[in-house]
Amino acid sequence: xxxxxxxxxxxxxxxxLATVSLALAGKGRMSPAVRERVLAAAKSLDxxxxxxxxxxxxxGASSPFxxxxxxxxxWGLAWWLVRPIVEQLESEMRAKGRTVVMLPMRLDMEDATxxxxxxxxxxxxxxxxxxxxxxxxxxxxxxxxxxxxxxxGSFQDRFSSVLVDDFQGxxxxxxxxxxxxHRDMLYVDTDRPGLPVxxxxxxxxxxxxLEENGIELPPERHVRFIMDDSGYLExxxxxxxxxxxxxxxxxAMDDDVAIRVVVHLRAMGLRVPEDVSILAPGDxxxxxxxxxxxxxxxRINTQLMGRxxxxxxxxxxxxxxxxxxxxxxxxxxxxxxxxxxxxxxxxRAGSGEGFGSGRERALAAFERRPDAPLARWISxxxxxxxxxxxxxxxxxxxxxxRAGDDFRRVExxxxxxxxxxxxxxxxxxxxxxxxxxxxxxxxxxxxxxxxFTEAALHDHPWPDPERVDVTKLRxxxxxxxxxxxxxxxxxxxxxxxxxxxxxxxxLYFLMYDNPEFVSALLARITDYYLAVSTSIFxxxxxxxxxxxxxxxxxxxxxxxxxxxxxxxxxxxxxxxxAELGHRYGIKVMLxxxxxxxxxxxxxxxxxxxxxxxxxxxxxxxGASGLxxxxxxxLVLCGGIDARNLVLPGPPGRxxxxxxxxxxxxxxxxxxxxxxxxxxxxxxTPPEHVLAMCDAIEEYSRSIPGRS
Numbered sequence: 177x178x179x180x181x182x183x184x185x186x187x188x189x190x191x192x193l194a195t196v197s198l199a200l201a202g203k204g205r206m207s208p209a210v211r212e213r214v215l216a217a218a219k220s221l222d223x224x225x226x227x228x229x230x231x232x233x234x235x236g237a238s239s240p241f242x243x244x245x246x247x248x249x250x251w252g253l254a255w256w257l258v259r260p261i262v263e264q265l266e267s268e269m270r271a272k273g274r275t276v277v278m279l280p281m282r283l284d285m286e287d288a289t290x291x292x293x294x295x296x297x298x299x300x301x302x303x304x305x306x307x308x309x310x311x312x313x314x315x316x317x318x319x320x321x322x323x324x325x326x327x328x329g330s331f332q333d334r335f336s337s338v339l340v341d342d343f344q345g346x347x348x349x350x351x352x353x354x355x356x357x358h359r360d361m362l363y364v365d366t367d368r369p370g371l372p373v374x375x376x377x378x379x380x381x382x383x384x385x386l387e388e389n390g391i392e393l394p395p396e397r398h399v400r401f402i403m404d405d406s407g408y409l410e411x412x413x414x415x416x417x418x419x420x421x422x423x424x425x426x427x428a429m430d431d432d433v434a435i436r437v438v439v440h441l442r443a444m445g446l447r448v449p450e451d452v453s454i455l456a457p458g459d460x461x462x463x464x465x466x467x468x469x470x471x472x473x474x475r476i477n478t479q480l481m482g483r484x485x486x487x488x489x490x491x492x493x494x495x496x497x498x499x500x501x502x503x504x505x506x507x508x509x510x511x512x513x514x515x516x517x518x519x520x521x522x523x524r525a526g527s528g529e530g531f532g533s534g535r536e537r538a539l540a541a542f543e544r545r546p547d548a549p550l551a552r553w554i555s556x557x558x559x560x561x562x563x564x565x566x567x568x569x570x571x572x573x574x575x576x577x578r579a580g581d582d583f584r585r586v587e588x589x590x591x592x593x594x595x596x597x598x599x600x601x602x603x604x605x606x607x608x609x610x611x612x613x614x615x616x617x618x619x620x621x622x623x624x625x626x627x628f629t630e631a632a633l634h635d636h637p638w639p640d641p642e643r644v645d646v647t648k649l650r651x652x653x654x655x656x657x658x659x660x661x662x663x664x665x666x667x668x669x670x671x672x673x674x675x676x677x678x679x680x681x682x683l684y685f686l687m688y689d690n691p692e693f694v695s696a697l698l699a700r701i702t703d704y705y706l707a708v709s710t711s712i713f714x715x716x717x718x719x720x721x722x723x724x725x726x727x728x729x730x731x732x733x734x735x736x737x738x739x740x741x742x743x744x745x746x747x748x749x750x751x752x753x754a755e756l757g758h759r760y761g762i763k764v765m766l767x768x769x770x771x772x773x774x775x776x777x778x779x780x781x782x783x784x785x786x787x788x789x790x791x792x793x794x795x796x797x798g799a800s801g802l803x804x805x806x807x808x809x810l811v812l813c814g815g816i817d818a819r820n821l822v823l824p825g826p827p828g829r830x831x832x833x834x835x836x837x838x839x840x841x842x843x844x845x846x847x848x849x850x851x852x853x854x855x856x857x858x859x860t861p862p863e864h865v866l867a868m869c870d871a872i873e874e875y876s877r878s879i880p881g882r883s
Contacts, residue, residue, distance in 0.1 A: 243262055248283050268483055268487075279302070322489060324338065338488065341505060347385045359389075364400075365398065365433075417452070427454075437454060533658070538582050550876045568862055585664070646712050664724075665724065672727065674698055713757075724788075728767075751783060755783060764785050765786035769794075802815075813850050819852070
């Protein structure tokens with residue numbers, strides 16, 4: 177009589193072969209009734225279990241653990257995503273006294289071939305990245321080789337798994353687009369071999385977010401293509417985005433799909449995010465590559481996945497008969513500048529609105545409207561506000577209203593602001609440099625002094641832009657009720673930070689002796705600020721009117737660097753920051769104290785829209801001369817002498833001096849009245865500041881049609 181087989185038991189018990197294998201081995205997650213039915217069928221068929229596959233040597237404490245991953249061409253791109261998992265697994269298992277071996281495989285390999293490879297490696301357990309085949313893993317578990325699946329949820333009921341919460345990631349990603357006002361979105365889908373749960377969970381999460389916000393998803397807004405058929409995807413994108421009613425945003429199944437969509441959008445002349453926003457779960461692409469377009473994603477914490485997988489394996493080895501465990505990792509939004517609000521607030525260029533609010537006056541200045549009342553920016557330091565509270569009995573908002581300030585500044589919370597200050601420091605820069613003194617202050621140390629190499633730049637502990645908290649920005653801006661022009665974005669003092677890190681004297685020598693180092697240093701610093709401001713603008717760019725940059729390029733007598741040095745070192749940084757603001761429809765103002773007149777044409781060439789604070793006591797910086805020479809290229813802000821007029825007073829003299837400046841500057845539009853410093857300090861009497869503010873109001877009301 178022919179001996180019974182696992183297939184015979186499966187037919188008798190009405191279960192799968194894998195269920196039979198696991199039940200007979202005393203493993204797997206199944207109900208007691210199913211397990212009992214399998215055992216009863218095996219007994220009735222007089223089944224005798226064969227011994228498991230013979231090992232070359234018994235697995236013991238010195239046995240390695242294998243990492244099984246596909247080397248098929250379709251999976252090659254995923255290496256940038258899974259590499260941190262591999263590194264973390266190696267680190268965690270090494271800390272546990274175990275070694276790890278890589279087990280490359282192809283999807284077309286037979287179970288027997290793969291099992292032999294694993295057994296010959298004498299593995300006590302196997303981590304499988306993406307790849308999942310129930311028959312193989314049941315065979316391995318039956319042979320006493322533990323299996324942990326990573327990033328594949330196809331068999332959560334059979335094997336311990338560490339997964340990405342794809343439903344949550346897609347849900348929160350779609351919710352981010354909805355928060356930005358997008359209601360007509362395109363979902364671009366594709367098939368990922370062996371990952372059906374990933375594809376379905378992401379689409380379900382996306383659709384759930386839309387349903388909760390009352391947004392319908394018509395069938396034509398859910399498209400699917402085959403990865404190898406680029407021509408079909410191109411025809412889909414062209415057909416959809418050539419329509420008069422095209423989507424405002426694309427939600428791609430992952431960022432590999434997203435980048436393909438971006439290519440076809442650009443070929444049509446559409447810009448991301450100006451014309452179309454795009455977002456995707458996952459970080460498959462290598463974003464450190466300058467040729468990769470940045471995509472806003474829902475990031476997967478791959479290092480955490482590696483740590484948890486290692487812990488699950490340790491537990492699995494300790495308790496071979498234990499039930500399988502499934503852990504899902506939440507995805508986090510990473511804003512890289514590919515999404516923006518659908519519609520900005522009213523009051524933009526050419527709106528024809530009145531000038532009843534500070535915001536309307538500020539926007540009119542950028543449109544050079546001569547019929548508008550003068551906009552005014554009353555920039556004061558926290559120390560001045562404390563003195564004003566003592567003298568005038570007004571809190572910050574009360575003082576700004578009394579002064580007629582048309583602007584309000586909102587700031588994201590950086591990690592440095594939450595740390596205790598070192599002794600003698602008044603602040604700490606994002607790059608860890610303690611600073612002392614009024615305003616931005618001066619660095620107390622230079623961490624990179626004497627270390628002017630590429631290796632030193634690589635090893636320096638650069639800050640993580642994702643640690644900046646932007647979640648409270650919208651709430652803070654909305655508290656102003658749209659009454660004021662909002663200043664936002666990181667001030668990005670990249671030049672000052674370079675001085676802090678290497679020392680000013682060193683920096684000047686390096687511009688001649690090691691210019692490549694200086695360019696790399698400034699690029700590192702600027703990249704951090706670009707990432708921070710990108711997060712700010714993605715979160716609240718539709719509510720921000722002015723991107724304010726702070727870098728001083730002048731001394732009392734002249735520029736701090738020549739035009740050639742400015743073009744080589746400063747212009748690339750300044751241009752990138754200006755382009756970032758403009759991408760979100762935000763005007764860009766540069767603050768630079770001192771005398772730097774020869775640099776002003778270069779500053780305008782970088783795309784800067786406005787210049788502040790115009791110090792008339794510095795060589796060549798008289799406000800009327802700047803208006804004559806640069807007023808058609810730049811909106812000018814400042815020019816009311818803070819040091820020689822507002823500070824000494826008295827109020828009557830401040831009034832007359834302010835009116836004299838306004839008569840020179842305020843007649844043709846394109847001017848914002850302000851003192852000639854970044855912020856007035858507490859040595860300035862509050863009554864002098866109010867005299868300046870009242871003179872601005874007096875001038876505005878004296879011009880017909882401006883009151």
